[in-house]
Amino acid sequence: MHPDVAKLVEAGRVSAPVGEKLSKIAPGSYRIHKGFGGGVVTEWDLFNGKVTIDFEKEKGKVMGLKLALEKTEAVEENDVRAQKVSQLGELKELAEKDPVELVARTIETRGANMTMDQLDAELCGSVVEESGYKKWWEKTKKALRESKRVSVPTKRTDPLVLRDESTGPGEALVDDLDQARSPKARVKALEAIQREAPLVAATEGLLARAFEIVNDAALKLMKLAPAQSLELIALRDEIAQETKQDDAIAVDAPKLAEVLQVADGNLSEDLNHVAAARLKRILEAFPPAFGDDWVGKVLSVFGKISSRGVSEIAKLLGEKDETKALNDHIKVALSRHALGPDSLAWICRER
Template sequence: MHADLEKLLSLGKITPSLAEKLDRIAPGRYCFHASWGAGKVISWNLPAKKLVIDFEENPEHEVALEFAPRILEFISDDHFLAKRYEDTESLINLSVDDPVELVRVTLQGYGNSLTPEKLEAALKGTVIAADKWKNWWDKVRAMLRSNVQFMMPTRKGERITLRANILSRAQAALEDYNKAADLKAKVRVLDGIKMEAVMAEPDAVNALIRAVDADVRNGGSLALQQVLELAVLRDDLIASLKNTEAAKEAYPLRSIVEANIGDVGRFAEVLNSMPAVRQKRVYATLPAIFGEDWPQKALELFDAGGARAVGEIAKFLIEEGQDKVLVKHLKHELLRQTLPAESLIWICRQRHDASKPLFGLPVGIAMLSLIEQDHMDGGPNRMLRLKNLFMEDKSIIQEMIKGQDVAEVRQFAKMLYNTSAFSEQDRGALMARIISVFPDLHAIVLDALVDNSDKPEPIFVSWESLEARKKELEELVNVKIPENLHNKKISRAEGDLRENGGYQDAKEVEKVLNRRRAELEHALALARGTDFAVTDTSRAAMGTKVTLQPLNGGEPVVYTILGAWDTNPEKHIVSYLSQVGKELTGKSVGDQVKIVPMDGDKKKVYTITKIEAAF
């Protein structure tokens, strides 16, 4: 205890408990201030209730005794910050000579555990020059990952931890796996294992295999992605050890797939989030589960899959000699115009290779139809990737139309030029690519320019859909765009914009929001609300319900023709602007029409047997 306190204690001026508290801030003790850094108490005046502290960033600063506990953190003599205060030079030398040791010393001063951000705060600007920190840390982090003494974080928010015991690599992997907070963290632990480094310790690896297998068995369907990934990683460990006994006892990957693939949509969604190499291991179980019918199940996953899964399923089918089956399936769906966006994107990406037999004008028409329908339906701009593919792949349109019938290309060009789904500037750029292959189609643009003095034709929509889009525009202007602008400003303040993920994301969101705002403003300027009231049902028109009888027999079908934004395939509601709507409009009872039914893939002939008001 400090001599001053012993004297006051002997005279009865202070109590033992107060003396103990004051001793923590006595001259010679160390402390830390958030702004001024580490400091050392150099003197005090107890009667005046004042301390004089020498801080790293504020030498010989006077602090009122009553405020000290609130603004200061008092630290032990062996704390890292005390070492930094007393001998910064030796730590600077350590950062060059043995940077891993510097990190170890730093962690020991903080209870053997720190987040990367706190470690940076402890070293940057004092021990490591601020402008050299990034390069230094990139090199040291790689050293730490290869040093089993350190448990490194696998995602943001986790801590760098100094292990209490000296372990082998396999023992460390087992400890990290058992300490992982959830199945996602367990997957990350296994991802970080270097097989060649642990194979010399079969006992520890076998213990790890048993731990992983227990999680695979108990993981459940709610964590299906992680269960599948753990099963694949477990099988890798078993194969590396060549442990046939463990292979027999392990819960098979095949059983997990078989138990969950019934819900194809959800299963495809899970696969889409998995790394490609692990997806392939899942697809490899399909022949054993479904026998000769496995390609059909793979195609179901293909149709339901996202961007990553579509590519991997197609690749697996081709590798297994099922490329003709894949092409036949895609041709069938293309004819029906039911191919989803991700499948169309895959065809475009692989047009010089696997999808060469499929690529052509029908693909472009299908893409443009999806873009147009999505634009008319409103919502979250689901076809943005299709639009970006048209714009960013400079040769895709030329390759689609090259060698095609000029009449069909003309219809495609008109469809493109008249759509409101693209901006005027983008339409012009796309038309220029068409004209570079078919110069005569420049007349489409000239004809449009001649009629440019007339206002664009309005589009008719239900009052409900009109109000929904007005609300969407209002939310964009008053909520989403201002929120994103605020996020962008916050991210910008963090500096280093080239590597600032938050700022780059905000910029991309800004483009999407502004594009959607322009689309809504343009659409709303043309939109006219209607209640679809009709008095004349002698001809099919917007607001009518049309009953069709197949010419070759079968059940009748009923189509309701409504506004541009009112399409609902499940209820057989079509837009008056759609191909079916245009084909029906103007027809009377007894007339024949040739359309592609919603549940078919070829055009069929129908006779109109009844026309009535939709409401």
């Protein structure tokens, strides 16, 4: 309890509980106001019940003690909101030299998570110049993702989350996959895992956890967005093959062939939304997906798929001794003007 307040308590002027509250707004303490931002108490007048606070957005603000206690919140000296008043120069230097640390500290003030809008409100225009904030944030966002210290969402409405210091880099990658909400974000997160596959595979059970997340997402997307479902499963299978951990994929996990069967009827459009690097693996799933009809199914997309897809289809048919079927299809399609520019370009180049 502050000495000045202790005297009032001893004299019976205020109760001990009230004295404890008053002590938290003593000169030198830090307060937060929703409108004025962080502030430091510069002086008080206990006799007249007033307090003066230098807020971030209004210096020398005089408030009644009761009102100040109701409308402001006490914060610790090491809180970024308090440091914006007492150590703004140091924070600006930190923004330049170690932006990851600055963001981590700022998020910590909100209980380990905050939205990007909240982060902007804390830093833009005060710690980081407004004119250069966008450029600073893009650079910082990249550094945050590389550091794995903070989980950075793809949507502004989702929160930035400060990771536990005990979280390893592999776990952080899987956490990012789990927290990704859009199909594209999940594919991107899984690609990040693929780049660090040996690291993730080194932790027992971690790949299995990642694959479980993928399986759940792929099942949900199977009818709504088959292209993303195909990409996720193809990526999953690539990672399992690269790490030699096929057993990490559950027995009842969705397979490429199953998604192709669901997507039948709109295959060309779905395949055109798949990354070229994964087309080969997906096309190789046509035989198990369609049985004896697989040649006709794959040829049905030949004239409507990308140049990479056209080449992969031709290779697949050649490997399966179905080149004659391809040539017959090309002749008929040419006579009907039913081939797209990519397949025509391939024919001119290869035939």
